[in-house]
Amino acid sequence: MNKQQKKNRLLTSIAIILASLGLTYAPLPGLNTETTVTVVSGSELQEILPELEAKFEAENPNIDLELKYQGSQDIVNKYIDDGNDFTPTVLIPANGEIFKELESRWRSQNNSEPFYNKPEPIAKTMLVGISWPERGRVLFPNNRFEWQRLKDAMLTGNWEKIGGKLEWGSFDFLTTNPTRSNSGQLTLTLFAKSEIGGGNLNPVSLNNFQVEFLFDLVKRSVYLPPRSTDILLQEFITRGPNEADVATVYESIALHRWEQSQTTQGRAYQIYYLDPTIETVSTAAIASRNVSDKTAAAARE
Incomplete structure (x- = not known):
């Protein structure tokens, strides 16, 4: 595979993420104050997400997008154990099976839904x-x-x-x-x-x-x-x-x-x-713990 083919594959991956997450870059009505959306991803997307961050924030000045990276199993463990020193908004582990583990462990300890939305596949x-x-x-x-x-x-x-x-x-x-x-x-x-x-x-x-x-x-x-x-x-x-x-x-x-x-x-x-x-298949979901409806709406953008 030559250099241009590698670049084309990366651009395709970025386009898939943009389309799958629904990042339309339209201003959010009613968001007059800045909202922080913290995305916690597995490191397989570490080189792609910063490119999305810059464009997203330019088109959505009321949303501050923060990117954090953890091993996929760490994403589950730290979320379940409330072991982060920040509030995760969007979780993107390496595959959907990890979400099944998270959901099972969450339900054994809580009487609520772990996510605002059904986990969606975004990148392969x-x-x-x-x-x-x-x-x-x-x-x-x-x-x-x-x-x-x-x-x-x-x-x-x-x-x-x-x-x-x-x-x-x-x-x-x-x-x-x-x-x-x-x-x-x-x-x-x-x-x-x-x-x-x-x-x-x-x-x-x-x-x-x-x-x-x-x-x-x-x-x-x-x-x-x-x-x-x-x-x-x-x-x-x-x-x-x-x-x-x-x-x-x-x-x-x-x-x-x-x-x-x-x-x-x-x-x-x-x-x-x-x-x-x-x-x-990296899969994304909006976390429910300590995430307000307004922040969840911003994350959906």
């Missing part, structure tokens, strides 16, 4: 793998991401033992903390499915020795996993080869930061499309 992305080109050619010689090759590299822990150069040192895989971020959960899901030969995961397969061993291997191999996908990718780019070799991230973020990797490291990472992969 998928999990991909990334690697620095020279290392990718060694790890994935067929130019295809393979979980077994990744597992073998993690088991050996050393590039020289899997056909790499001595000076490359240890093998370093990065993924996010699955207790805080959806991409980490998706990574473990796909890794485990590959380990058991495909099919759906269930309590029996998750208690399989192979899967338990795999999860333990990942836990031992990934040091201090980041809390969100964008933080992970920034670390991957900053650390570069020898400290960050392969990672799993969202395609949307990988495309946004691709040029940054070229500028920072003098070469861009390669993106590998997983087969199979898991598509994730």
Whole structure:
């Protein structure tokens, strides 16, 4: 995919979000004082939402749009536990399944609706793998991401033992903390499915020795996993080869930061499309806790 194609895909993503959220940029009647709308999003939209913020505020001077970013699981946990030091207005985790968890936990503690509106899908992305080109050619010689090759590299822990150069040192895989971020959960899901030969995961397969061993291997191999996908990718780019070799991230973020990797490291990472992969659809809803009707109306804009 060339640079212009990457830009076109990003513009398409922005257009989808604009249309889906209904951001018509029409002034809101009756809003004579400034209303703050705080959007809490998963990091997969971190490069897109600021572009919307500037245009939205220019066309809606009575609305102050504030953007916050958290791992998708953190969005749920902090909202349920009232653990934010701000009042979330719009929640946008990485997929709709996370909203089902939030709604279930909310209803077990409250006698009210968790949202003003039904959660709406707004943007689509998928999990991909990334690697620095020279290392990718060694790890994935067929130019295809393979979980077994990744597992073998993690088991050996050393590039020289899997056909790499001595000076490359240890093998370093990065993924996010699955207790805080959806991409980490998706990574473990796909890794485990590959380990058991495909099919759906269930309590029996998750208690399989192979899967338990795999999860333990990942836990031992990934040091201090980041809390969100964008933080992970920034670390991957900053650390570069020898400290960050392969990672799993969202395609949307990988495309946004691709040029940054070229500028920072003098070469861009390669993106590998997983087969199979898991598509994730960022989903938005207006929160009900401590959100006034006026603020909810502003959020709907």
